[in-house]
Amino acid sequence: MTEGMGLRERKKRETRRRLLETATRLFSERGFDQVSVAEIADAADVSKMTVFNYFDSKEDLVFAPLEEHVGDAARIVRERAPGESAVAALRRQFVAAIERHDPSVGMGDHPLALGIVRLILETPALLTRAHSYFVRTQDQLTEALIEEGEEPVIARIVAAQLLGTRNALLTENRRRLLSGEPAAAVVPDAVALAHRGFDLLEKGLGDYATRT
Numbered sequence: 001m002t003e004g005m006g007l008r009e010r011k012k013r014e015t016r017r018r019l020l021e022t023a024t025r026l027f028s029e030r031g032f033d034q035v036s037v038a039e040i041a042d043a044a045d046v047s048k049m050t051v052f053n054y055f056d057s058k059e060d061l062v063f064a065p066l067e068e069h070v071g072d073a074a075r076i077v078r079e080r081a082p083g084e085s086a087v088a089a090l091r092r093q094f095v096a097a098i099e100r101h102d103p104s105v106g107m108g109d110h111p112l113a114l115g116i117v118r119l120i121l122e123t124p125a126l127l128t129r130a131h132s133y134f135v136r137t138q139d140q141l142t143e144a145l146i147e148e149g150e151e152p153v154i155a156r157i158v159a160a161q162l163l164g165t166r167n168a169l170l171t172e173n174r175r176r177l178l179s180g181e182p183a184a185a186v187v188p189d190a191v192a193l194a195h196r197g198f199d200l201l202e203k204g205l206g207d208y209a210t211r212t
Helices: 005-028 037-043 048-054 061-068 070-076 084-100 111-122 124-147 152-178 184-202
Strands: none
Touching: 005 037, 005 048, 005 061, 005 152, 037 048, 037 124, 061 111, 061 124, 070 084, 070 124, 070 152, 084 152, 084 184, 111 124, 111 152, 152 184
């Protein structure tokens, strides 16, 4: 991944990675609120100013990897091929991400990725920010659908269904990895479940859960 990258850029990427790993380790050991930015800087052998050169706040040391994906759903819909539906495009991307063990769909079993997930789940303030991340993702997907001429209310309903399905699948992937299962063992079930979930969207709920 670093081929063709200059020495300065490689050093910047390494420093950023080290800060994320150090912060996650300290947060996991002592709790998010009990660790200061100065302590993170000291443990990573950099200055406090260096930390803020890479991250705007302490919370960003947790959410920076997630922020990189906040616009994924909207981008995938905008860039889909002619004749491809929004559901099909998001299904295609989600399944491909599962197969490459991508943390953005809950399939990252690297200790750093799992540490971030545990930290968010155990810290109320971080859970609140995680919710805002979901809201922004939905807003951006809604806007992408509106750009194509969809009625705003319908666009929001569709975005909520698409992302609700995606997040339910992601949550199940994370649950299994957090319980100790390796990503490679989870992939087949995760792919099959993703297809079942997106099948419901493509066909519409129809008579699903009709009471007899």
